[in-house]
Amino acid sequence: MKKKVSMIAVAVIFVLGFIIGNGVYSLYNADALSYLSSDSSACNNCHVMNQVYADYNKSSHQSINCIDCHLPHSFVRKWVAKAQTGLGHAYHFTFDKDLPPNFTANADTKAWAQENCIRCHGDYAANSINPTLDSKHNKGSLDCLSCHQNVGHLRSF
CATH class of the missing domain: 1.10.3820.10 (Di-heme elbow motif domain)
Structure with a gap:
């Protein structure tokens, strides 16, 4: 049971890391902070x-x-x-x-x-x-x- 929970935790962390990493990369690639300027x-x-x-x-x-x-x-x-x-x-x-x-x-x-x-x-x-x-x-x-x-x-x- 403990191994199953840790596998789920690893999977969740991996998916969240993938989503956050892609989001940060997209924001960087799109120069998103420039849109806060005038x-x-x-x-x-x-x-x-x-x-x-x-x-x-x-x-x-x-x-x-x-x-x-x-x-x-x-x-x-x-x-x-x-x-x-x-x-x-x-x-x-x-x-x-x-x-x-x-x-x-x-x-x-x-x-x-x-x-x-x-x-x-x-x-x-x-x-x-x-x-x-x-x-x-x-x-x-x-x-x-x-x-x-x-x-x-x-x-x-």
């Missing part, structure tokens, strides 16, 4: 982002970080969004067989981009965009990306 080069860790990152480096917004446009700026919202988008990207790039991925913005990322355009370009936006955002225009209202969708990447994705 550095735009972290966005280029995946080869599917090469063209997006190359376009960003030629754009008028190359001097700001990706997260300045693509994530909310309050502390809690930023880290929740980083976790959600990061896990979503990891899942799709690992398990989704429909690659290359479709880089269309969802409702959250569109709202964050709009918020951040106004955060940096508020004086201009107040005079040109905000008049179209009143209640009678809500359905088809303009936002910054209606005209400037290519400003950060030189092409639509």
Whole structure:
């Protein structure tokens, strides 16, 4: 009986070691800690982002970080969004067989981009965009990306 318990313990330790070892290797190989930074080069860790990152480096917004446009700026919202988008990207790039991925913005990322355009370009936006955002225009209202969708990447994705 004692030998059976020790064999089970060895098997459990082996399996856990295998899982943890593969997890650590994957995190190291994916440069996972870079995603905790604000550095735009972290966005280029995946080869599917090469063209997006190359376009960003030629754009008028190359001097700001990706997260300045693509994530909310309050502390809690930023880290929740980083976790959600990061896990979503990891899942799709690992398990989704429909690659290359479709880089269309969802409702959250569109709202964050709009918020951040106004955060940096508020004086201009107040005079040109905000008049179209009143209640009678809500359905088809303009936002910054209606005209400037290519400003950060030189092409639509």
